[in-house]
Amino acid sequence: MSIPTAPVPAYAAPPMQPAPPAPDGKSFLVTWLLSLLVGVFGVDRFFLGKIGTGLLKLFTLGGLGVWWLVDLIIILAGAARDKAARPLDGYDKTKLVAWIVTAALVLVGGISGVVNGASGTGAPAATVEQTQSASDQGSPADDAATEEPPVEQPAEKPAEESAADKAASWANSAWGDFEPIQKSGTGDTIITLPEGATGGIVTATHKGTRNFAVSVLDANNASTAELLVNTIGAYSGTTAWGISALGEGVRLQVTADGAWTFDIRPMGSAPVLATSGSGDAVFLYAGAAGALTATHDGSRNFVVQEETGEVFSIGLLINDIGAYSGTVPLSSGPSVITVTADGNWSLAVG
Template sequence: MSLPGPTPPPSDYTTYGAPQYANGQLLDGQDAGQAFPGQYGGFPGQYGAEPQKSFLATWLFSLLLGGFGVDRFYLGKIGTGIAKLLTLGGFGIWSLVDLIITLAGRQTDKNRRPLAGYVQHKKMALLVTVVLLVVNLVIGVLAGIAAAALVRQAATPPIVSAAPVTQESATSSAEPTATGDAAAGEDRPHLEAQTLTGNGDAVKTVDLKGLPAVVTFTCEACSGSTSLETNGAEILLVNTTGAYTGSHLVDTSAGVPTTEFNISADSAWTLKIEDIDSVPSSTEKVSGHGDQVLFWDVLTDKAAITNKGEGTFVVQGFGSEVPELAVNKAGDYSGTVTLTPGFVQVNSDGDWTITPK
């Protein structure tokens, strides 16, 4: 005679004494294999498993923040994420490779599981990526064109290399000399000299015909703030206090031409505008005081320069393709520098000398 066996569990129980919902989750939030280990074990697809990582989030992180390793941090790959961060995306190469792998559907999380949502979003992700790459390429090309334009604007045009043929109103110790370059300069257009006068602040309109010029500004009786500005590339030529006399080059490069001078003074002033042929030519040591323009017509590109003054001392040469800043110091100066033969602009508030070496 057989004994009655145990009563089988109801159909909604997966483990004896453990009521469970149809999806396999226990009332206390644990699966049967965790709460009641035994012959039934765990069930695949239980709620305790980590959800898949999103393809959309991984793609956005890789596209926008891949250089910082954010995409790999998101996927749980902490080690490679740190390496990617420290190398700024493997100098860009690693970031690009990860982006391609993600768009190709080959990216996985740390448990080697595929990303969720790839099929639904892959076309949109690929389209947006291509558009952004094209936009970045166009921006890069435009930036390169703008940079090249700035370099060309800074370069001195050949017209400025024509040597002067006279020495008028010069304080140089050297005698003027005519050169072959001077004869060549006679074939180019020349600017007719003009003198503007006034008393106090004024704005003067001029037509330099797109030619480089030398302007000499004088305000002997000024006692307050004295300045001379242009709307061209040079902008601020004079900014001092009290009396002033000095000369400056304007429109030395193919940039924005000067059409206006803005004078600030508290007394009578004169502004003389001349062609660059009026610049004195110097073949040996030259000395001067204050701001001055000269033509450095020597057989060497080395010069010993001195200055005795308190303000900023600047020597800028225009003999090469790009203007060279030979000296830019404050106060007294003494040294030997490279100075290509050609036009030279000196800015000083004291006495200076330039000697060929």
């Protein structure tokens, strides 16, 4: 006689959980903007997490422009990847805008170069100052029977504002005016920039032996893509913040191993364009469009930029490494001209 057994209950297999979606890559919009505006310094590659090639691109200034152009085309074509080999997020949504803006920049830059070159051949109009001395007024005849009443001199007109003063006023109006700030100390630190100002000049010195770097941060301590100084050892020079920024600078991050000093002043405090000098410098230019002839005897980066405040004006006049001698077109003032150099340089406007 068989003994009946209870049926074994069936167990349903647990439902399959869908695989988590792959994380999105870096933003295409941010990567494209960084490549377009400051790609020669490798900032786009730093953003994508490619630190090694970013440093190489920085030290070669974007492979003298060739690497910068190649990276920009790769990004616009949607072939760029971040360090984890992920495609850039938002490419399909903004690729059309990116292509149109890039093409417009290239077109406007070419037209501007032609116009500046043509206008640079004309001679600037001369200004005539009208002066009158007391001797030109004449005098009464010696044999006059009666003395003539004194001739009333016309009221002296106030002196007109010079071109340099106009350039300084323009610069302070564009980036803000403020009381100068002087700081000194040793080692790493944070320096708060003047409230309400969007740009200015920074004169710095460093007496250490290792890395000395000065970068600009926004209110969230994110980089504005402005690396004012990045060198090894002693340093003395003047740079500008707020010209090529991707955000509003609020503070300076200083990396140093020795004693340093900082003198922060409004952009309008920069001197007029000098004919020669050494190291980093910032100037105001108030002349007409013309040709800028430059030389450099250093061994590292030599960069000359002109900021006119015009939309779509990149203003990268010279971007070279080592010794340089050449002539490039210069736009009319008022403008701010920055020089990045490690040796002696000369600038002549013709």
